[in-house]
Amino acid sequence: MKKLYSWNVNGLRAVMNKGFMEFLEKEQPDVLCLQETKMQPEQADFEFPGYEIYWNSAVKKGYSGTAVLTKETPYSVSYDLGMDKHNTEGRTITVEYSDYYLVNVYVPNAQDGLARINYRMEWEDDFRAYLGALKEKKPVIVTGDFNVAKEEIDLKNPKNNRGNAGFSDQERNKMRELQASGFIDSFRYLYPDQTDAYSWWSYRFKARERNAGWRIDYFLVSEGYEEHIEDSRILSKQMGSDHCPILLILK
Numbered sequence: 458m459k460k461l462y463s464w465n466v467n468g469l470r471a472v473m474n475k476g477f478m479e480f481l482e483k484e485q486p487d488v489l490c491l492q493e494t495k496m497q498p499e500q501a502d503f504e505f506p507g508y509e510i511y512w513n514s515a516v517k518k519g520y521s522g523t524a525v526l527t528k529e530t531p532y533s534v535s536y537d538l539g540m541d542k543h544n545t546e547g548r549t550i551t552v553e554y555s556d557y558y559l560v561n562v563y564v565p566n567a568q569d570g571l572a573r574i575n576y577r578m579e580w581e582d583d584f585r586a587y588l589g590a591l592k593e594k595k596p597v598i599v600t601g602d603f604n605v606a607k608e609e610i611d612l613k614n615p616k617n618n619r620g621n622a623g624f625s626d627q628e629r630n631k632m633r634e635l636q637a638s639g640f641i642d643s644f645r646y647l648y649p650d651q652t653d654a655y656s657w658w659s660y661r662f663k664a665r666e667r668n669a670g671w672r673i674d675y676f677l678v679s680e681g682y683e684e685h686i687e688d689s690r691i692l693s694k695q696m697g698s699d700h701c702p703i704l705l706i707l708k
Contacts, residue, residue: 458687459707460484461559463600463674465492465657465700469524473503475697481505484704487528488552490561492602494522513537513547522547523561523601529554538587543580551591557682558591562601567622574627581631585638592639596682599640602657602674602700607632607642610652611672623673640677643689643705656691657700668693676705 462484466472469491481489489508496519498512508526513536515521525534531552537544550561562584567574591597605628609615618624636642648654655670664670676689687706695701 459487461488461490461598461600461676461705461707462486462702463490463492463561463602463676463705464695464702465563465602465674465698467493467495467698467700469494469496470500471495472697476695477697478503480695480697480702481526484702486526488559489526490550490559490600491524491526492522492561492563494524494547495519496522511550511552513550515547516545520546521563523550523563525550525552525559525561527552538583540583543583549584553595557596557598557679558594560588560591560597560599560601562599562603564602564604566604567625567628569622571622571625571627574622574625578627578631581635585631585635588635588640589638592679597640597679598682598705599677600675600703600705603632604673605629605632606671606673610650611655613653613655613669613671623671636677639680641680641683643676643678643683643686644672644691644703646678646683646686647689654691655693656703660699665699674700674703676703678705 497514511525511534513523533553535551548563552559565577565580567577606612606624607629655672656674658665658670685707687708690704692702
């Protein structure tokens, strides 16, 4: 059994002071994918005993960024999508293991007023093509912050948020396209009708206390690999960020 975790930490240095090491100690992930690390590797004044760590930091300081902590040495590690136009924001890391590729992703936010929707759409198409090429070699597991709630069940207030960043028709359709290209949403595969299951809450309006959230963090598994899914969980009690960690247990 293998435990894969993903967590948008909204600043790794910040979450180090909010129980991150205790979380690591308690959960003992085999692999932990992080998004929004918001730091360069040389700024790390901490280490994670027992883990190798791979960084993909944004060129812009204090912005975006991903990292992977892994107990097992991967066969290979690669960064970004192989295209210059997408390689400055530290958005993806791909680690290869014997049975599958694990892709850690922080999908670009469409931003208020959908200011960045055109770039987001272009990125989505290139990302889907990248995953499709990987999938021809071996099964793929994709995890991270996808910055979209796909269906109305995936957020507390769908009617009020229709058309907003994270719940625009364009973003939702791209997520559907990605799944149609051969990926299964592990959480919905096991819990198709579960409501009030969210992974992100605004810092405003006491949203977390009221559980007025969004499910925008996912573990997607390529079709044909779903029999390996033991469980897919949302660890909503874990504090430290505006997102909570999610977990995929493989058998």
